[in-house]
Amino acid sequence: MQRVLVMGSSGSGKSTFARRLSDITGIPFISLDALYWxxxxxxxxxxxxxxxxxxxxVQPQWVIDGNYTRYGAGELRREVSDTVIWFDLPRRTCMLGIMKRIAISYGRVRPEMAEGCPERIDFEFFRYVWTxxxxxxxxxxxxxxxxxxxQSLVCFTDRMQADDYLKEITVKQSRASIH
Incomplete structure (x- = not known):
């Protein structure tokens, strides 16, 4: 894994996963939201x-979090990626995820967001996640x-699968550093 796309609905946990994957592998984390807003x-x-x-x-390594397939160089990102991780979680999980995120981060800028974009209540955004x-x-x-x-496509249908995947990567990284 050198170029990893992490995609899925808002509230699915993809940003948290992407940051954790970046921390484990040392591959730079890039948030499309931070580039867009x-x-x-x-x-x-x-x-x-x-x-x-x-x-x-075009950089040699990245973990890119976000979708923006139509106008965020989506074709290029797909072409040069070696791994796509897709959070295909139920609507209920994603809605609870954004509500929890708002409760924890309201009024503050989350690490993966652009400066000057504090967490807020946005009913249009709720509708986006709902649909x-x-x-x-x-x-x-x-x-x-x-x-x-x-190219690898890894699909998670619940967060436990994502956690297990990160545990496996951690073990592989640990083994690689020993040898």
Missing amino acids: RPGWVTSDNAEFGQRVAEVA YRRQQRPKLLEYFQGLRAD
Whole structure:
């Protein structure tokens, strides 16, 4: 694993997983949200955002957290990645995830967000997460159709699977450092 995409619904745990994977492997963590959002929750120009993501995507190593497949150099990221990790969790889990996140981080900027974008209550965002499986999931499934046979797709349907995966990576890293 050198170039890893971590994708799925907001609230699924993908950012926490991506940061932990980065910590374990030493591969740099990149948050697409941090590249996309400007202070005050102002969106980036799509072309500008795509250019920033393209500059990151050509680096030799990364763990990139986020989707943005249409205008965040999505095709390039898919093409150069060697591993895609997909959090395909139930709506209930994701909704609880964002509610917990808001309760813990309200008014503060989370580590994976852009400066000047504190956690807030946003009903449009709730609707996005609520409808994710129906509206966004099919787009990701289509995106994954473009993966090559030499690329790995790892799918988690619950957070325990993600935790177990990180434990396995930790053991492999420990063994590699001993030898």
